[in-house]
Amino acid sequence: MNIRETIALVFLLASIVVAGCARQGHWNAKNISGLMPDLKFNLTDETGKSVTAANYRGKTLMLFFGYTNCPDFCPTTLAKLAQVLDQIPNERKEVRVLFVSVDPKRDSPKNLAIYTNNFAPEVIGLTGSEPMLRELTKRYRTTFSYGKPNALGNYEVSHGLAVYVFDKTGKARLMILDKQTVPQIVTDLKRLIGESA
Amino acid sequence: MLHWVAPYQFSWLAVTVFPLAGILYGAGMRNLRRRGEKIGYWRPFAFYLGLALCYTVMHTRFDYYGQYLFFMHRAQHLVLHHVGAMLIALGNLPRFWGAALSPLPPGPGKLLNRAMLPVRFLQQPVSGSVVFVGLIYFWLTPGVHFDAMLSHNLYLLMNWSMLVDGVLFWMVLVDARPIELSHLPGYATRFVMIIATTIPQILLGAYITFSTRNLYSVYSVCGRAWPIAPERDQLYGGLLTWIPPAMMELVAALIVLSLLMARESALSPTEGKS
Numbered sequence: 001m002n003i004r005e006t007i008a009l010v011f012l013l014a015s016i017v018v019a020g021c022a023r024q025g026h027w028n029a030k031n032i033s034g035l036m037p038d039l040k041f042n043l044t045d046e047t048g049k050s051v052t053a054a055n056y057r058g059k060t061l062m063l064f065f066g067y068t069n070c071p072d073f074c075p076t077t078l079a080k081l082a083q084v085l086d087q088i089p090n091e092r093k094e095v096r097v098l099f100v101s102v103d104p105k106r107d108s109p110k111n112l113a114i115y116t117n118n119f120a121p122e123v124i125g126l127t128g129s130e131p132m133l134r135e136l137t138k139r140y141r142t143t144f145s146y147g148k149p150n151a152l153g154n155y156e157v158s159h160g161l162a163v164y165v166f167d168k169t170g171k172a173r174l175m176i177l178d179k180q181t182v183p184q185i186v187t188d189l190k191r192l193i194g195e196s197a
Numbered sequence: 198m199l200h201w202v203a204p205y206q207f208s209w210l211a212v213t214v215f216p217l218a219g220i221l222y223g224a225g226m227r228n229l230r231r232r233g234e235k236i237g238y239w240r241p242f243a244f245y246l247g248l249a250l251c252y253t254v255m256h257t258r259f260d261y262y263g264q265y266l267f268f269m270h271r272a273q274h275l276v277l278h279h280v281g282a283m284l285i286a287l288g289n290l291p292r293f294w295g296a297a298l299s300p301l302p303p304g305p306g307k308l309l310n311r312a313m314l315p316v317r318f319l320q321q322p323v324s325g326s327v328v329f330v331g332l333i334y335f336w337l338t339p340g341v342h343f344d345a346m347l348s349h350n351l352y353l354l355m356n357w358s359m360l361v362d363g364v365l366f367w368m369v370l371v372d373a374r375p376i377e378l379s380h381l382p383g384y385a386t387r388f389v390m391i392i393a394t395t396i397p398q399i400l401l402g403a404y405i406t407f408s409t410r411n412l413y414s415v416y417s418v419c420g421r422a423w424p425i426a427p428e429r430d431q432l433y434g435g436l437l438t439w440i441p442p443a444m445m446e447l448v449a450a451l452i453v454l455s456l457l458m459a460r461e462s463a464l465s466p467t468e469g470k471s
Contacts, residue, residue, distance in 0.1 A: 008425075036347060126426075138206065139349055141346065145422065158421065158424050161417060162419065169277070175347075175418070
C-alpha cells in the first residue's frame, strides 16, 4: 500500500465522519431524522375502532409506550405533555399524543379512554394484540416485558421511556428524553409544527 | 425452539454472507483434495465453528438480548470481533478461499486485486492496529452508540464492521505461511501489534467497569430485556470489554510464539547435533 492509497482511504473515512455530524440540527430533543422509519401501525383506539397511522396523517404526533397501572413514568410524562399542550393554545389542535398501552390484558379501550381523559383531549389511548405491539416496538427499537404478578395478581410492566415525535407526513423526527423540560419541548414542537405548516 | 433459533430482525446480509462464506470454504476444501493436498480437520473445524458462532449472535434470539442489554451487546461483540473472528481466521482463508477461487480469469482477477486495497490497509501493522482498537472506541462512544442502537442500518454496519475487521486483524497474527511468502508483518511486529491493541482495550474496559455514570443511556431509554439495574448491566459490560478480549490477545501471542518457534527449529534442523 503506497502513500497515495493511504491518503485516499483516510480522506474517505474522514468525509464519512463529517457527513454523519453535519446532519445534526439544533433541537432540544434527540434528532432521529433518518435514523428511524416512518410511522406504521395497526392498533385499536380507545373507542374500540381499529386504526392505522394513516388515521393521524396531517397531525404532529407524540407517541410513547406505557400502561395505565404504571406508577411513575407514564402519568408524569402524560402530565408533562398536557402542560406542553396548555402552552401552545393555537397549535394544540395540530397535535395528538398517542399513548400506546403494552398491557392489553388489563388495558381495555374503555379503561384507556377513562385514563387518557384525565390529561388532555388530544391524548389518545391505543392498544392491540401482543404480536401487533411487538411489531411496533421492534420498529422503534424498544421492547417491553412483564414482571411476576404479586398475590393480588398485579404486575409491573417494563417499557421504553422515550417519546417519539412524528411530523405531519409520518416521518420520525425527534426523541424526547426524560430530562427534557416543558419549555424545551414547547420550543421544539412549535418549530416542528411551524416548519411543515 | 423456533423462538430461540429464528432471527429477531431478519437480515438479508446474514442469510447471504454466512452461507456464501461456508460454501466458498467447502469448495476450497474440495479443490485442495482433488489436487491431492492434505487438509487436516482442525482448520475447517475452527472456521465453521467461528462462522456458526457469529451467525448465532447476529441472527438468532441472541440478537434480541444484544439489542436490549448492554452486557449482552458486549458479549455479541466479543464473539464478532474476537472469538468468532479468531476462529474464522484460524481457518486459513487465503489457502481455502484461494483454492476455491483460483484460477481466476485475468479480468476478475485484476478486479479482486483492486478490491484487496482496503484489506491491505486493514492488515498493515499500524493502520490495522489503529482500526482494530479505533472501531471498539468509535462504536462505544456514547453518542455514536446511541444512534447505532436506534438505527437498524447503523446497527448492521456496526456489527459487520466488527466482524470483518476482526477476521482481517487476526488473520495477520495467526498466519502460518513463511513470512517471506505472505507479505505480512514478521513475528516481532506481530507481538508489538498485540501489545499495542491490548492496552487500549484494557483501559476502555476498566473505564466502563469503574464508571459511576450511566454511559449508555440508550438501554434505559429503549427498555432492557429484563429488569437488571443499569449499573450492573454496565459493570458486566465493562468486564466483558476488558478481560476476555485481553485473554484473546494472550491466545494470539501464544500462537505467534509457537509460529516463531516452529520457524526457528525449521531454520536450524541440525541444532543439538553440532
